[in-house]
Structure formats: C-alpha cells, structure tokens
Amino acid sequence: MDPELPIVIVPPNLLQRTWLGLRERSGGQSEAACVWIGDREGQVSTTSDVLFPQDYGPVRAGALHHVSSRRAMNLLFEDLRRRGKQITADIHTHPPGYPELSEVDRAHPVEFRPGLLVMVVPDFARGAPLLSAVSAYLYVAGGRWRRLGRNETASAILVRDV
Numbered sequence: 792m793d794p795e796l797p798i799v800i801v802p803p804n805l806l807q808r809t810w811l812g813l814r815e816r817s818g819g820q821s822e823a824a825c826v827w828i829g830d831r832e833g834q835v836s837t838t839s840d841v842l843f844p845q846d847y848g849p850v851r852a853g854a855l856h857h858v859s860s861r862r863a864m865n866l867l868f869e870d871l872r873r874r875g876k877q878i879t880a881d882i883h884t885h886p887p888g889y890p891e892l893s894e895v896d897r898a899h900p901v902e903f904r905p906g907l908l909v910m911v912v913p914d915f916a917r918g919a920p921l922l923s924a925v926s927a928y929l930y931v932a933g934g935r936w937r938r939l940g941r942n943e944t945a946s947a948i949l950v951r952d953v
C-alpha cells in the first residue's frame with residue numbers, strides 16, 4: 792500500500808535560505824543538495840533547519856550528479872542525532888531542462904523511508920523560491936517512487952511560520 796501523503800511544514804524564511812544556499816553551492820553549474828530537518832509526528836513534519844551535506848565533508852558534483860561522501864553523510868547524521876531531529880525532506884538542484892528525478896537519484900535517497908519527500912529544484916535554484924517550480928516525489932517502498940502532482944505538492948508542503 793502506498794504511504795499516506797506527508798505534510799511538511801516549512802517557515803518562509805527557511806524556504807528562502809534553502810534556495811539561496813542551493814543556488815550558492817550550485818554556482819550555476821553543478822548539482823547541490825540539502826536536507827530539511829525537524830520533528831516528525833505521524834504524517835506531519837515541522838521543519839526547523841536546513842543542512843547542506845557539503846558543509847560536512849567532500850562531495851563530488853557535476854552538472855547531472857551529486858554524490859556526498861560517506862564521511863560527510865555520517866557527520867550530518869551525527870549532527871541530526873545530537874540535535875534530536877529527523878529528516879523532513881531531501882532536496883537537490885538539477886540543471887536546466889532536467890526537472891525529473893534521475894535513476895541515480897531514485898537509487899540513492901538520503902534514507903529509504905516510505906513517505907520520504909524528495910524535491911528537485913530546477914535550474915540550479917536560480918529561480919524564485921516557489922514550490923510550484925519543484926518536482927516532488929514520494930518514496931513508496933522497494934525502490935518505487937511516486938511523482939506528486941501539482942495539487943498534491945501544494946497540499947504536502949505548507950509554507951508557514953510555526
């Protein structure tokens with residue numbers, strides 16, 4: 792059975808910081824990634840911060856790929872545990888013309904959790920921080936993904952202060 796649609800709440804200033812951070816780290820030429828972290832309670836997640844793997848250690852990134860080192864991810868997860876937070880969404884940028892989740896992306900989400908929300912931000916995050924621009928996916932299970940429609944995306948991600 793497909794996981795229920797999650798509800799991920801994110802404050803507007805955090806959405807802004809996410810786009811600016813991704814844009815800066817993409818530099819208009821390579822993919823960049825981040826995770827939203829916060830508190831998950833059932834289907835509802837409240838996002839309180841954004842973490843960028845490349846701030847924790849080396850990543851290999853090109854126009855159409857982004858691989859964080861095991862070391863960077865271990866440190867990021869350690870930080871997460873120390874703060875007592877969980878991942879609320881997994882986000883990365885793509886170059887212009889590739890809004891879809893790639894095969895590599897599908898094989899390497901930040902965690903294999905049914906209901907994980909993954910977003911692709913187009914054009915290396917050079918556009919305005921609008922959720923209508925992203926491609927959003929839900930990790931189902933067993934390597935299966937479901938692309939969310941525009942309305943589903945709008946009901947799954949709520950931009951508001953908490």
Ligand SMILES: [Zn+2]
Binds near residue numbers: 884892
């Ligand atoms: Zn990708």
